[in-house]
Amino acid sequence: EKKFVATMCLRKELSNVQKRxxxxxxxxxxxxxxxxxxxxxxxxxxxxx
Incomplete structure (x- = not known):
């Protein structure tokens, strides 16, 4: 569920490198x-x- 909430905030999904x-x-x-x-x-x- 947390991933769903985080994805809703993003217009364009961030890469794993950006998130780290x-x-x-x-x-x-x-x-x-x-x-x-x-x-x-x-x-x-x-x-x-």
Whole structure:
């Protein structure tokens, strides 16, 4: 069910590499805005990961 919710947030599904990068960046304390700018996706997509 969690995957369904995450997929609903995304306009275009993120790759596994992008998801791992987002998780790593969050652990390092980067903001969702900064992560989304680097990854090239929306802030809401970052929040859903």
């Amino acid at each position: 990068g987002i998780i790593a960046a969050k652990k390092l304390g980067h903001s969702n805005s900064r992560i989304s700018a680097v990854v090239g996706c929306s802030r809401s997509s970052v929040r859903c990961v």
